[in-house]
Amino acid sequence: MAEPLVSIKHLYKSFYRDKIEIKVLKNINLEVNSGEFVGLIGPSGSGKTTLLNIISAIDTTTSGSIVVGGMEINTIKEKELGSWRNRNIGFIFQLYNLIPVLTAYENVELPLFLTNLSSKERREHVETALRVVGLEDRMDHYPRQLSGGEEQRVAIARAFVTDPKIILADEPTGDLDYQSAKEILHLMKTLNEKFNKTLIMVTHDPEAEKYASRRLRLLKGELIDGQL
Amino acid sequence: MKYVRLIYKNILRNKRRTFLVFVSLSFALFLFVFLFTVLASMNMYFDIAKERHIIYAYSTKFDIKHHDFPQSYIPKIKEIPHVRDITPCIQMLNYFEKSTKVINTWGIDPENIEKFFEITRIVGTTWSKFAQERTAGLVGKKLMEEYGWKIGDTIILKSGLWVEIPFTIRGIVHGQGNMCNFVYLNLPYLQDLIGCQGRVSFVLIITDDSSFVPEISSKAEALFRNYPVEITSITQKSFLESIVNRIKVILIAFRLIGWIAIISTFLLVANCIALSIRERTIEIGVMRVLGFSRIKILALVLSESIMVALAGGMVGALLAYLLFAVHHIEIPATVPLVINSDIYLVFYALFISILIGFLGGIFPVINSVRMKPSDAIRNIG
Amino acid sequence: MAIPLKYNIRSLLNRRISTALIVLGISLVVMIFISMMAMAQSMRRAIVQTGCEDNVIIKNKSTCSYEYGLLPEGILNIVKYLPGIKKNSQGIPLVSPELYNRKFIKFGTEEKVIWIRIRGITPLAYEVYPQVKMISGRKPMRGEIIIGKEVPVKFGKEFLLGETIRVGRQEHTIAGIFESGGSIYEGEIWMDREDMKLDFDMKGISLITVKLESSSLKDSFIQGVNHNPRLPMADAISEIEYYASLAGTSTFVLVMCMIITVLMSLGAIFGGMNIMYMTIAARIRELGTLRALGYKPFHILTSLIIESLIIALCGGIIGSILSIGVNGYSLELFEVAFSITITPAVMLSGLIVSLFIGFLGGLLPGRSATRMNIVEALRHV
Numbered sequence: 001m002a003e004p005l006v007s008i009k010h011l012y013k014s015f016y017r018d019k020i021e022i023k024v025l026k027n028i029n030l031e032v033n034s035g036e037f038v039g040l041i042g043p044s045g046s047g048k049t050t051l052l053n054i055i056s057a058i059d060t061t062t063s064g065s066i067v068v069g070g071m072e073i074n075t076i077k078e079k080e081l082g083s084w085r086n087r088n089i090g091f092i093f094q095l096y097n098l099i100p101v102l103t104a105y106e107n108v109e110l111p112l113f114l115t116n117l118s119s120k121e122r123r124e125h126v127e128t129a130l131r132v133v134g135l136e137d138r139m140d141h142y143p144r145q146l147s148g149g150e151e152q153r154v155a156i157a158r159a160f161v162t163d164p165k166i167i168l169a170d171e172p173t174g175d176l177d178y179q180s181a182k183e184i185l186h187l188m189k190t191l192n193e194k195f196n197k198t199l200i201m202v203t204h205d206p207e208a209e210k211y212a213s214r215r216l217r218l219l220k221g222e223l224i225d226g227q228l
Numbered sequence: 229m230k231y232v233r234l235i236y237k238n239i240l241r242n243k244r245r246t247f248l249v250f251v252s253l254s255f256a257l258f259l260f261v262f263l264f265t266v267l268a269s270m271n272m273y274f275d276i277a278k279e280r281h282i283i284y285a286y287s288t289k290f291d292i293k294h295h296d297f298p299q300s301y302i303p304k305i306k307e308i309p310h311v312r313d314i315t316p317c318i319q320m321l322n323y324f325e326k327s328t329k330v331i332n333t334w335g336i337d338p339e340n341i342e343k344f345f346e347i348t349r350i351v352g353t354t355w356s357k358f359a360q361e362r363t364a365g366l367v368g369k370k371l372m373e374e375y376g377w378k379i380g381d382t383i384i385l386k387s388g389l390w391v392e393i394p395f396t397i398r399g400i401v402h403g404q405g406n407m408c409n410f411v412y413l414n415l416p417y418l419q420d421l422i423g424c425q426g427r428v429s430f431v432l433i434i435t436d437d438s439s440f441v442p443e444i445s446s447k448a449e450a451l452f453r454n455y456p457v458e459i460t461s462i463t464q465k466s467f468l469e470s471i472v473n474r475i476k477v478i479l480i481a482f483r484l485i486g487w488i489a490i491i492s493t494f495l496l497v498a499n500c501i502a503l504s505i506r507e508r509t510i511e512i513g514v515m516r517v518l519g520f521s522r523i524k525i526l527a528l529v530l531s532e533s534i535m536v537a538l539a540g541g542m543v544g545a546l547l548a549y550l551l552f553a554v555h556h557i558e559i560p561a562t563v564p565l566v567i568n569s570d571i572y573l574v575f576y577a578l579f580i581s582i583l584i585g586f587l588g589g590i591f592p593v594i595n596s597v598r599m600k601p602s603d604a605i606r607n608i609g
Numbered sequence: 610m611a612i613p614l615k616y617n618i619r620s621l622l623n624r625r626i627s628t629a630l631i632v633l634g635i636s637l638v639v640m641i642f643i644s645m646m647a648m649a650q651s652m653r654r655a656i657v658q659t660g661c662e663d664n665v666i667i668k669n670k671s672t673c674s675y676e677y678g679l680l681p682e683g684i685l686n687i688v689k690y691l692p693g694i695k696k697n698s699q700g701i702p703l704v705s706p707e708l709y710n711r712k713f714i715k716f717g718t719e720e721k722v723i724w725i726r727i728r729g730i731t732p733l734a735y736e737v738y739p740q741v742k743m744i745s746g747r748k749p750m751r752g753e754i755i756i757g758k759e760v761p762v763k764f765g766k767e768f769l770l771g772e773t774i775r776v777g778r779q780e781h782t783i784a785g786i787f788e789s790g791g792s793i794y795e796g797e798i799w800m801d802r803e804d805m806k807l808d809f810d811m812k813g814i815s816l817i818t819v820k821l822e823s824s825s826l827k828d829s830f831i832q833g834v835n836h837n838p839r840l841p842m843a844d845a846i847s848e849i850e851y852y853a854s855l856a857g858t859s860t861f862v863l864v865m866c867m868i869i870t871v872l873m874s875l876g877a878i879f880g881g882m883n884i885m886y887m888t889i890a891a892r893i894r895e896l897g898t899l900r901a902l903g904y905k906p907f908h909i910l911t912s913l914i915i916e917s918l919i920i921a922l923c924g925g926i927i928g929s930i931l932s933i934g935v936n937g938y939s940l941e942l943f944e945v946a947f948s949i950t951i952t953p954a955v956m957l958s959g960l961i962v963s964l965f966i967g968f969l970g971g972l973l974p975g976r977s978a979t980r981m982n983i984v985e986a987l988r989h990v
Contacts, residue, residue, distance in 0.1 A: 050984075058901055058983045079905070086903025093987065097898040101619035111902045113611055158902075248883040255876040259869065288778060294810065321677060330677075386671050462715055462722055470713055470722035477648075477940050478862070485641055485869060489876065492634045496880040499630065503887055 003070065005166060005198050006032040006055060011064035013050055013221075024050045026221045028064070032166075032200060037192040039212025040202045047221045048202040052168050055200065056089045057081050069165045086114045090159030094171035096151045098143040104130065104154045105139035111162050129157035132195075133187060149180030156187060160197060167191065169201040173208050185211045235531050242504065246536055249500050253540030253584070254547075256493035257577045261548035263482040264576075269567040270472050270479060281438045282344060282464040285448055286430035287457050295320075295424040298457055302431060308447045310440040315344055316428040318418050322385035322393055322411075324375065331371070331385060333393065333411045335418030335428070344432045346407050352379045352399035362417045365395035368408035370556060370566065372400055385411070391422055406566060433461075490580060498588035501533045505592040509599070516601035529593045534585035541581025545574045611908040612899065617916040620892070627884050628920060631970075634880055635924025635963050636931060638873045643932035643959040645866035647951040648942070651791075652862060655947035659792035660849030663695070663824040664737065667817040667834060670844035674855065676711055679813035680843060687839050693826040694819050697736055702819075705730060705737040708805045709815035714776060716764060723763050726797045727776055729805030737820045741794060746770045746785025751804060753784040757795035759946030760786075762939045774798075777808030793852075796946030818848065862942065874966055881970030885917060889978045896978055897986025906979035913975035914968060921967020925960045932959070 013025035024047045032038055040048050053059035054066060057073050066073050069088050076084055098107045108129055112122045130136045133153040143151050152172060159167050169188065173181035189211050191197045201212060209215055217224040239246055285305065287297045299316055306314055318335030338355040341347070350358075350366055358364050367377060377383060377397055385393040395413055402408065419425045435444055445461045452459050472479070505512075515525055551557075552569035621628045667688060669678025685706050694702040708729030713722050735741060735748065749755050754774070761768050773780040776798060789795050805811065821830055827847050834845035889896070896909055932951065939948040 053984050056901070058987075082900070082903045082905040084903075085901070091901050093898070095894075097894060097901075097987065099616065099895050099898065101623055102616060106613070106615070110613075110899075113613060114903050244886060245883065248879050248886070252876055252879045252883065255872055255879065259872045259876070262872075263869075323672065387677075460715065466715075466722045467713070470724060473723075473941075475942060477942055478865075481641075481645070485873070488637055488641070489873065492637060492880070493876065495630055496634070496883065499627070500883060500887070 002034060004031040005034045005036075005069060006030070006200075007065075007067040008055075009065045011051075011054070011066060012062045013047070013054060013059075014062045024221050025054075028223050030216070030223060032198065034165075034198050035192070035196055036198055037189070037211065037213045038200045039209050039215045040200060040218055041204060041209055041215060042218035043204060045220075046218045048218050049170055051218065052170050052200065052202050055166075056091060056168050057085050083114065086111055086162060088165045090162065090164040090167040092152070092155050092159050092167065092169040092172050094174040096143070096148075096155045096175075098151055098154060098158075100143050103140050103142055104135060104146065104157075107143070107154055108139075108157045108161050111158060115162070125161050126157075129161040130154075132160075132191075133157045147180070148176050149183055152176065152180070152184050153187065156184070156191070160191060160195075166198045166200065169199065171203055171205075172201065173203065173205055181205070181208070231528060231531075235528060235535065238528075239532050239536055245500055245504065249497050249536055250540040250543075252493050252496055253537055253581060254544035256489045257541040257544035257581060258548045259489045259544075260486045260580070261545045261573050261577050262551070263486040264573055265548065265552050265570055266567050267479055267482055267486075268570045268573065270475070281435045281441060283433040283435065283441060283445060283448075283461050284430050284464060284467060285433060285445075285459050285461040288460050295419075295422065295427050295429045296457055297428050297430055297459065299426050299428055301452060301457075301459070304451055305431070305433065305448050308444055308451075310436050311433055311444060312436055313340055313343055313434045314431055315340055316415060316431050318415060318422075318424075318429045320387060320418075320422070320429070322387045324383065324385055327375075331411055332406075332409060333385065333413065333418075335413050335415040337415050343434060345403065347401055347403040349402050350399045351402065358398060359414065361396075361398065362414055363395050364398040364414065366399045366401050366412040367397050368401045368403070368406075368410050368412075370408040371411065372397075373556070387422070393418070393421055409566065432464075438463075490584075494584045494588065497537065497584055501585075501588040502592040505529060505589065505596055509596050512596045513599065513601045516597075522597045525597050526593055530586060530589050533589035534582055537581045537585030537588070538578065541577055541584075545577035545581075549574050611904060612912040614915070617912060617919060620888075621916060621920065624888060624891075627888060631877075631881050631884055631920050632924040632927065634877050635921055635966055636928035638870070638877045638966065639925045639928025639959045639963050640931040641873065642866070642870045642962055643929060643951060643955055644935045644949075645862075645869065646955050646958065647932070647935065647949050648940075649863040649866050650952070650955060651947050651949045652942055652945055653860075654950075655791050655793055655795075655945055656852055656855055657849070658790065659794065660847070660852045661738070661740075661820070662849065663821045663827070664848035665819050665821060665827060665830055665834075665845050666848050666851050667819065667840075667843050667845045668815070670842050675709055675816035679811075679815060680817070681813055684814065684840060684843060685817065687837075688817055688819065688834075688843075691819075691830070691833065693821050693830045693833075695822045697733075701733070703733060703737050705734040705818045706802065706814045707731075707734065707816050707818065708802050708809075708811055708813075710805070710809055710811065721765070725760075725763065725776060727805065727809075728794075728797050728799050729802035729811075730799055731802055734799075734818075737818050738789065738794065740792065741787050741789045743785050743787050746783070749784040749800065751801050752781065754781040754798055754800040755785040755787055756783055756799075757797050757946070758786055758788045759795040759939060759941070759948070760798060762946055763796065763941055777805070778810075779804075779808050781808075791947065791950075793945055793947075796941065870962070874962060877966050878969045881917065881920070881966060882974055885913070885971055885974035886977070889913070889974055893978075893981065893986045893989045897981065897983050897989070900981075900983045901987065910975045910979045913978055914971040917971025917975070918964060918967040921963045921970070922960070924966075925963025928963065929956050929959050932956075 008028055008030040011025055011028040012023070015022045015024055028051065040051065042048050050059065054061055055068060057076065061074065071084070099110065102110065105126055108126045109122055112125060117125070127136060130139050133156055135150060135153055135157070138146065138150065143154070146154065172188070173184055176184060185208055188199060188201065192199050201208065203209060285297070287294070295318055302314055302316060305311065315337050320333050321330040322333050324331055338359040341355070353364070358366060365383070379397050379399065382394060382396045387393060393413070401410070401412060415428070419427070433444065435441060441463055449460055512525055549569050549571065552567055556566070558566045666675065667680070668675040669680055672678035685704070689702050689704050694704060696702050709726070711724060711726045713724045715721070716723055743755070744758060746755065756768060768783055768786070770783055770785065773782050775781070781800060821827060831845040831847065834840055834843055837843070899909060900906070935949050936951045937948055939946070
């Protein structure tokens with residue numbers, strides 16, 4: 001059995017607002033293996049987004065260990081977190097978070113600027129990614145010229161263009177209509193099964209849950225493992 | 229008054245923005261008051277002239293080294309209709325010890341000199357005592373301070389004509405503008421020293437009304453045509469204008485820059501205020517729902533912007549005012565122009581600040597307040 | 610290059626009004642800066658450049674300016690035979706005795722008062738001041754005058770050859786117009802010294818300018834004159850030093866320029882900072898996304914500073930172009946008549962000022978953007 005891709009042990013996370021402690025995550029223990037499509041389900045305020053933020057090193061732990069891709073995140077120096085994230089994590093947001101002044105092509109190309117790829121190599125990667133999500137003929141369009149579903153697809157392309165170890169999605173279908181949501185989830189399933197990408201998706205949409213191969217429940221900061 | 233806390237809290241909502249608006253306004257109004265103070269000082273020369281309708285009559289050969297206007301002409305000129313009064317003067321430029329600055333020295337007739345010069349008072353002696361002591365001298369306040377002279381000192385000035393001018397300081401002259409920069413001596417004494425008895429540099433003529441000036445000028449010139457010493461005349465106003473003309477360009481530039489600073493600051497501040505109001509559309513809607521009338525909300529929001537603008541403007545304007553009030557600053561030239569602080573400019577500046585605060589906030593707030601409360605809460609628009 | 614430049618440029622174009630405001634503001638600051646610096650510099654150059662390396666001025670010891678003192682005629686015969694003086698092709702020592710006067714005259718129907726400077730010369734003057742060249746007409750004969758090219762500016766009218774002006778007692782015909790490489794002679798009226806003696810009733814010599822065989826003899830010559838027992842009232846000074854000492858008023862103008870520029874720049878910096886903070890607040894989610902993608906705080910800082918610099922540079926370039934309008938403008942300031950020349954150095958300093966404003970205006974906002982919490986940034990609406 002290969003090493004798990006993500007290994008979290010005794011993770012606690014608290015926020016402090018004006019000296020008042022808010023415990024968001026309590027004693028999280030979790031392992032995710034390579035190639036899994038994990039669905040993280042729970043009501044709002046349960047800490048799903050926070051867990052995702054910690055796995056992607058956007059946020060820090062209060063205590064506990066978290067190993068992603070063989071690397072203990074807490075030991076990565078502040079300066080190197082950005083590069084680490086760039087190489088290892090792909091992120092899909094609920095509100096897409098595309099840069100409005102860049103075209104679809106340029107948005108997907110953005111993370112590649114931090115790598116050593118040449119202009120030609122970047123072009124190859126971007127075009128491939130856009131082809132996978134089915135938007136190669138819209139690459140010169142700006143986000144405002146795309147529908148919500150199309151924007152999210154560009155975001156997905158951006159998420160895996162760097163070939164990251166793991167892709168994290170925070171409520172990817174939260175802002176989409178039924179039809180677009182289905183397309184997005186289908187796309188994510190393809191990424192997982194055809195391209196063997198590891199996905200962790202946070203959602204409270206019962207339809208989206210079904211696409212995940214493994215479902216975890218988060219309630220008031222605690223993990224309730226198992227199928228539902 | 230119950231709203232003061234509310235207004236105060238809102239101002240502090242975004243401290244950084246408020247601070248930057250405050251600072252921008254301070255700078256702009258400091259610059260404005262600074263520049264316009266200099267302008268006002270220069271314009272003051274005009275105001276003096278406008279009031280007094282004074283004419284200089286001098287010989288056609290006149291320049292700073294010649295003193296050949298015959299005093300004997302004076303009685304005849306006095307007979308010209310509408311001439312109220314006339315006084316003879318000698319004016320010369322002297323040096324003191326090693327200083328490179330020239331000292332403007334006047335030989336005057338103390339009897340009616342106050343009608344002609346903007347002297348508010350003299351300290352240490354009286355005009356009649358001064359007239360009785362031949363070698364007495366009166367020195368302007370600013371000149372006294374500059375050289376550190378005291379009443380009772382004997383000063384020796386040097387002139388370019390190899391003549392020494394000794395005198396004893398008996399009093400200090402307080403007056404407007406350049407009056408405080410002169411040395412005043414008795415006319416007969418000065419005439420003896422430079423050897424031009426019976427002659428002066430020029431005479432000052434005061435008339436009842438400025439409309440008589442051209443008439444008096446031409447009559448005076450005609451009186452002595454073809455005499456060995458012919459005379460000509462100009463109004464004090466023209467003379468002072470010519471002095472100000474040296475720096476006309478600067479005057480125009482200052483005025484321009486002053487207004488540019490105000491307008492660009494206004495645009496900036498208006499932008500900031502508009503933004504902060506837009507941010508609070510939801511709140512304004514809530515207040516409407518709670519029952520606050522449009523006018524009340526308008527007043528609250530405008531009070532904020534006006535208060536911040538006023539505070540910033542005050543600081544800047546006062547700093548500029550104090551700069552000139554505390555320090556003696558003058559524009560260097562052979563005849564230096566003294567810059568006086570002007571309190572009216574501070575009030576003017578305050579008014580401008582209030583206007584900026586008002587205009588900057590009025591349009592965005594009217595916009596927000598005009599919305600239906602239901603729309604505002606959902607932040608539509 | 611991490612964050613691509615097109616992101617900055619397009620973000621700027623996205624918020625046209627804010628961008629246009631700052632660009633306008635900075636262009637105004639730069640335009641004013643360049644215009645005033647060029648004016649101060651041109652004025653200073655006009656005064657300072659009046660001096661020749663190998664010329665020495667001899668004047669009355671008791672005054673600082675040759676305007677006020679006179680030397681006796683007899684001095685000429687002593688000075689002519691001093692060692693070290695250059696001789697012309699006819700073997701005549703290049704010694705130029707001159708009369709100098711500054712006075713005001715009435716001019717025109719509206720009784721404008723203007724200050725003019727008149728120099729009474731001998732033909733040797735043209736050899737002592739080789740930079741003086743006729744641009745129209747010819748050198749004057751007895752009874753005639755020549756005027757410097759900035760003189761019409763004072764009078765506010767163009768003069769034709771053959772026209773007459775009355776400066777002293779007599780009317781004189783204008784025989785020619787001269788230029789002298791931007792020095793102060795261009796604001797003067799030159800006439801024959803003997804004519805001037807009669808016209809202005811002046812006896813004596815204002816100054817003597819001698820041309821030395823070589824500039825290395827300057828110091829020994831000056832020493833010789835100052836310690837010569839036969840020249841007790843004479844003071845020798847190198848021409849360059851003399852005019853440099855008169856440049857005091859231009860220093861004032863320069864100081865004013867700096868003060869105004871500093872104030873306006875500070876205003877622009879605060880204004881720019883304000884707007885920068887606002888745009889960052891509007892783009893906080895974008896910037897958070899960039900961080901999430903792996904861009905480092907440093908990348909964001911440099912990107913924002915570059916954005917600020919781009920705006921500033923645009924403003925600087927526009928301001929420079931606008932300031933070209935004053936190039937060549939002739940004016941008179943503190944009685945120095947000169948035309949404004951904008952040197953490349955001044956233009957460049959204008960651009961540097963704009964970059965400085967841009968850098969500082971972007972620095973603090975940029976730094977605050979880098980210190981943001983990624984999580985909160987992404988959550989921002």
